[in-house]
Amino acid sequence: MIKSAKEAAVIDLDLPASVEYLVIARLITSLVCKRMGFSEEKAEDTTIAVAEACINSIKHAYRNNQKYVKRVNIRYLLYQEESTQQKLAIVVKDFGKGFDPYFVQLYIERADVERPETVGLGIFLIKTLMDEVEYDSSPARGTQLRMIKYK
Amino acid sequence: MIKSAKEAAVIDLDLPASVEYLVIARLITSLVCKRMGFSEEKAEDTTIAVAEACINSIKHAYRNNQKYVKRVNIRYLLYQEESTQQKLAIVVKDFGKGFDPYFVQLYIERADVERPETVGLGIFLIKTLMDEVEYDSSPARGTQLRMIKYK
Amino acid sequence: MDLKVKIEELKKGYVLIILAGDMDAYTSIQFRNVVDDLIKRGEYKLIVDTEEITCIDSVGLGMLLGALKKTREKKGGGLWLICNGSRAKRFLEITGLDKNFTIFSDRSHAYREL
């Protein structure tokens, strides 16, 4: 349970890491975007990005390993103060095997849409659709993806 | 984050205790009910009950007190094994002032729909619409409401 | 997730309030404000069309009850509901509060009877 962040309203969602529950992540995201007063396009972009982040946690984080608690955790931070640039920060977290942030950079730069069968579509989409994207990943702690969309 | 319950899929939602976010609680509840394969009527009943539980936490739990962290926590436990009676258990929790469970019993029995201005509509609805309802409340820990709806 | 409140005249002297969307603890205050305004302006024969309400809770219902009470305090005042297959109807039945209201199945029904 969260310790309120003074400037932001916080919503936490914690789901089984299974494609069955993607629809819930999408729906909450689009509701939160509506609450933020986002345009339809920004809401759709944000929803796609969150879905892709969850898909990655489901597909990659817990692959070939029974010992993990297979969960995906999504935190929404709604910064709605009128005086500042309003924004929605979203943190998608898993507790899986993690991956090397060095490669994240590669995936982002490559964005190999010419050969979509190869890796890179998920992170490319996230990077393209969100205003700020930051990966923090390590084998010990899993992956934490922090993204921001400005209103 | 949760410790998976072997027999049930667990979904956790943690919201600010504010009417603004009721719509999120309702939407997730109705999605979860769909996932359970509930009939429309059962889904609607369950959604109303969760909303009323949240309303009580918002209206009563944190009244007149600044020191509480004003959150409402909803846990869904989806028991979907084919071999047993399928059911959805929902725990709505707040960290507010609590109230005497003795009175809960009164509210439930009275269900005073003739004088709706008096207390009793929320708990009456929850009790009427859900198959099992159990309150656990104390000033020290707030209120925890556990409800079950069978498929 | 929003409540839309529209006002029309159904019949001389009667104001029709059309509610659409969520009538919940967050939104229903809008309805109360509209009712308070109408009463201030001397309109207290109110017909509320609930057919387009997609969701209602105890607070929304409380607002309807409050409006009923306020209009009845006025001479000749009252509040009538139009509800047929709506969520509001079911909610009223579950709570047993349907007995407190005069309910019409549609607008023409209300028009004829009032």
Added chain:
Amino acid sequence: MDLKVKIEELKKGYVLIILAGDMDAYTSIQFRNVVDDLIKRGEYKLIVDTEEITCIDSVGLGMLLGALKKTREKKGGGLWLICNGSRAKRFLEITGLDKNFTIFSDRSHAYREL
């Protein structure tokens, strides 16, 4: 939250697959199964109407690409998309993958051109 897959014949030799609802990591396997079945039965000229897709993700898109590949491996085979204002269209554009497909704006357009 569901994907509906309907099959019709648009034109002799061409199978029209109409997708409606969510084409995501959970549901899109259904589409793949339908395509695999069709190919097994010797149908590999497929037109996919994406207009009623309400949501698509990288996995759903991957299924479309996979189907494209499988049909093209057959002599005379192929996969054509109908998408105009749909979510799928936008998704294809963002990813730049629209270039991989022949896209028609509606069914009669596809009928005329094929």
